[in-house]
Amino acid sequence: xxxxxxxxSTLVDFDLHTGLSKTRETLRRPLSAMKGMYHDxxxxxxxxxxxxxxxxxxxxxGVPDSSGDVAYGTSITYPGKVGDEYHMTKGHFHTVLDTAExxxxxxxxxxxxxxxxxxxxxxxxxxxxxxxxxxxxFAHRSINISAKEPLITFFAFPGHAGHDYGSIETQGFRKLVxxxxxxxxxxxxxxxxx
Ligand SMILES: O=P(O)(O)OC[C@H]1O[C@](O)(CO)[C@@H](O)[C@@H]1O
Ligand SMILES: [Fe+2]
Numbered sequence: 001x002x003x004x005x006x007x008x009s010t011l012v013d014f015d016l017h018t019g020l021s022k023t024r025e026t027l028r029r030p031l032s033a034m035k036g037m038y039h040d041x042x043x044x045x046x047x048x049x050x051x052x053x054x055x056x057x058x059x060x061x062g063v064p065d066s067s068g069d070v071a072y073g074t075s076i077t078y079p080g081k082v083g084d085e086y087h088m089t090k091g092h093f094h095t096v097l098d099t100a101e102x103x104x105x106x107x108x109x110x111x112x113x114x115x116x117x118x119x120x121x122x123x124x125x126x127x128x129x130x131x132x133x134x135x136x137x138f139a140h141r142s143i144n145i146s147a148k149e150p151l152i153t154f155f156a157f158p159g160h161a162g163h164d165y166g167s168i169e170t171q172g173f174r175k176l177v178x179x180x181x182x183x184x185x186x187x188x189x190x191x192x193x194x
Contacts, residue, residue: 012061016106019076019152026057029090031082036169037090039176039191040083047082054078055087056142058155069159075103077110077144077151084178091141091173093117095162098136103153105130110151111184114138115173123175123186126153139168143177145184 013021020026030052031044038044047053059073080087091113094101103112105126112132114122116139124132126142134140144151176189 010061014059014074014154016152019074019106019150021059021074024059024061026059026076028057029055031055034090037088037172038082038085039172039178039189040085043083053080055080056089058089063159065159065162067158067160070156071159071161072154072156074106075142075153075155077108077142079108079144079146079148079150081179084180086143086145086177086179086184088113088143088177089141090165091139091168093139093164093166093168094136094157095164096158096160097164099158099161100136101134101140101155101157101161103132103134103140103142103155105132106152106154108144108149108151109146110153111143111145111177113141113143113173113175113177115175119174121173121175123177126151139173141168141173143184145177 032048032052056077058075061073063069063071077087105128107128110126112124116137171192172189174192175186177184
């Protein structure tokens with residue numbers, strides 16, 4: 001009925017329940033790949049020692065890194081905590097700072113933590129069906145606040161954006177999300193300094 005011999009477009013499967021693809025591999029970040037990113041160093045060491053859980057995985061679809069292209073894929077952050085801090089992605093600025101990104105939540109319950117170099121902090125709640133637009137200049141980190149479900153999002157950003165982990169790798173975001181009385185709470189990051 002249709003000529004399906006396309007060569008320029010791409011069609012990829014992403015499972016709505018697992019976020020994974022039958023045809024593509026993810027990049028996987030176990031906890032040991034996040035050294036220095038959780039505030040409770042003792043809990044970090046103990047959790048790595050007791051099995052080094054997979055914290056998140058995501059797709060790099062190999063889209064060209066030009067401004068006319070769009071990088072996309074799913075990101076899956078598994079439930080869990082390191083001490084009192086919820087599982088999260090490393091987080092990054094874009095190397096081309098003013099490039100934005102969109103995340104659409106497919107499953108789970110999470111927060112998108114955002115922070116500009118000038119110190120504006122914004123947090124948006126992610127539940128299935130909600131899309132968050134992360135404006136240019138804002139670093140962003142996904143945080144899974146569910147105790148049992150993975151946080152699955154579909155993301156898209158300009159191909160030339162790049163990832164800049166600089167200040168985040170050394171001192172993190174200004175705010176942390178930790179569990180207090182069974183609920184997520186936003187607190188100052190004691191390690192953050194100007
Ligand atoms: O680069 P990080 O912070 O480790 O997180 C990876 C996530 O961010 C993305 O680069 C999208 O911005 C995805 O590949 C993935 O969801
Ligand atoms: Fe990004």
